Amino acid sequence: MTPTGIAVIGGGIAGATSCIALAKAGLRPCWIAPTPGDGPHLGETLSPAANTILENLGLSGLLTSDRHRHANTTFSAWGHDQLRERNSIIHLEGAGMVLNRAVFERDLCDAALKTRPELFQTTLRDAQSTPNGWQLVLGDGRSIQTRFVLDCTGRKAVIGQQNNQMHRADQLVTAWSCLCQDDTKPDVEPTPATLIEAVSNGWWYASLLPDKRLMVCYFSDPDLLPSGMSHDVAHWESLISQTNYIKQWIESAHFAVQSPPSLASAGTTWLSSAAGENWASVGDAAAAFDPLSSHGMTTALWMAAQASNAAKAYLENDLDPLEKYRAAVSKGVDDFLTQRRKIYGQEHRFRDSAFWRRRHQDVREKSPDQLGIPA
Ligand SMILES: Cc1cc2nc3c(=O)[nH]c(=O)nc-3n(C[C@H](O)[C@H](O)[C@H](O)COP(=O)(O)OP(=O)(O)OC[C@H]3O[C@@H](n4cnc5c(N)ncnc54)[C@H](O)[C@@H]3O)c2cc1C
Structure with missing residues (x-):
């Protein structure tokens, strides 16, 4: 069997956006997604940084639906007893959109399906690395060979965890x-x-x-x-x-x-490396951030665009973009961990509570035991 070029695994924001970005680059991936766009749909604040990414992918129209609203006001009682209108503690770039998340994901998946990927509406059951790429065994018993895999399976990170260590900052x-x-x-x-x-x-x-x-x-x-x-x-x-x-x-x-x-x-987890020889992890599969950041969806969109370009380059024997992607995700994780500690560090009223104590430590210097994370 001739291996197909690229397989995208997962039907959430990362998977759908990867299919769109690959189509824009002239590639038709296999899309292994049991129920594209069908949930779980938690989280609705889309950071304004998403606008440019959506625009570059030709997807700005997704935000014009009157089923979403502009995120105009945020109040917080964080680090103080009073309720204050906010600002910058969480979104450095200002306000974004409050999405009807189910509608957004369905529209995104419809846009992905319009690019005509080869859709396999089933799960990935097993993946074996081969000299030419991957042998993927699907939930319905079928088997496909592919040269490169984009793992968009969310926190399960089915390919990434097979090749790499998953780190965890907390059990949120x-x-x-x-x-x-x-x-x-x-x-x-x-x-x-x-x-x-x-x-x-x-x-x-x-x-x-x-x-x-x-x-x-x-x-x-x-x-x-x-x-x-x-x-x-x-x-x-x-x-x-x-x-x-x-x-x-x-x-x-x-x-x-x-x-x-x-x-x-809702914990913060990340892979030691978001990409390897013939695979890349995208979205929560590479790094899932504490929802305090409200950046999970935007990060998934950005990673999908970048990893798709890196996968295309890989097929053309150019490994540089894949290495750049791996390094950029690693830097993003590091920046996020610094920001996370800073934001939790603004709250001193409950310093004796286990919850806040655990978050006032630098997770990069501690073992799970020291962080109070049960084995
Ligand atoms: C409580 C909460 C609140 C949040 N709030 C926000 C917010 O306000 N703003 C924000 O930007 N982000 C928020 N997030 C984060 C955001 O929801 C995620 O970052 C985003 O959903 C990641 O998308 P994804 O496509 O990477 O993963 P997912 O949405 O998890 O999609 C993974 C896909 O992979 C599929 N899959 C899994 N295993 C397999 C397999 N073996 N074979 C095939 N397919 C498989 C699943 O069916 C699913 O379709 C929040 C998260 C939580 C938990």
């Missing part, structure tokens, strides 16, 4: 739910804003979605969450009632807390 998890307004109460127009509130065992994030539901996320460590959290709405209500501003927003705009939250991983 989120308990999250989407609240609707209580229609038995008088109408209140909810404020189109985002609110961040630090508390002793973590921090809260609430954002008014474009469809007027309120996304509420609590970020903490697994050992600091109340047990049974995801089964009992009373635990969730009790945690919310211990906040100052999140609670006030929910109550004043008549949002109803009706069901327990879902849980998801």
